[in-house]
Amino acid sequence: MLADRINQLLPQTQCTKCGYQGCKPYAQAIANDGVAINRCPPGGDAGIEKLAQLLELPLLKLDTTCGEHVPLQVAVIEEQFCIGCTLCIQACPVDAILGANKFMHTVIASDCTGCDLCIAPCPVDCIKMVPVESARLWTTADATQARLRYEGRQARIAEMTATNIRNEAIVNSGTEHCVEADSPRPDTNISASEKTDKQAAIAQALARARARRSAP
């Protein structure tokens, strides 16, 4: 399929700067809707050239309303300020962050695509983007690995969503005993007081983190 061949040429950082939810949706929009080939800042001019060749289209300048092409960066977490809220894990499209609720989080540099999607959700601003060591370039092998990690995550999310819908249907039909023991617990089983406790814990952790940051 043409969209697949286009997708193979995209950098797979899954940064969404093109205005689509990832590289594949952008590839599909180019193939099916004739969307312009110059909307991918990570790919830059070199990426546009490859797309122009494949599609036999004229070369275009990068559309900088989508962002500038910058050298590869990776995310780094200032771990002493991390409150373990997990929001960055939820935002990372390629599972490049390790951590657990209320525990310090860390970025696996070799898996980070530099998409910067984890920056905005962090409530204590303890994630920063830094240039990669030795100005390493983003290779085709990096792109392939990022695509596989992204696809793996998408499949896992789809599976969990399907399981939650199934479990919710079971709970609603009053046959909770049929839920498999190892299935993720559906949100419907989280009590209001548990949710309130969690929100309160996050609020307290935020207050502590802000106080630590503003300390002289």
Ligand code: SF4
């Ligand atoms: S790398 Fe980012 S901007 Fe480029 S196609 Fe993928 S999601 Fe879009």
Ligand code: SF4
């Ligand atoms: S760690 Fe942050 S910058 Fe790196 S891939 Fe994940 S979301 Fe993107």
Ligand code: SF4
């Ligand atoms: S979003 Fe920030 S505070 Fe929350 S777990 Fe990630 S790094 Fe830590």
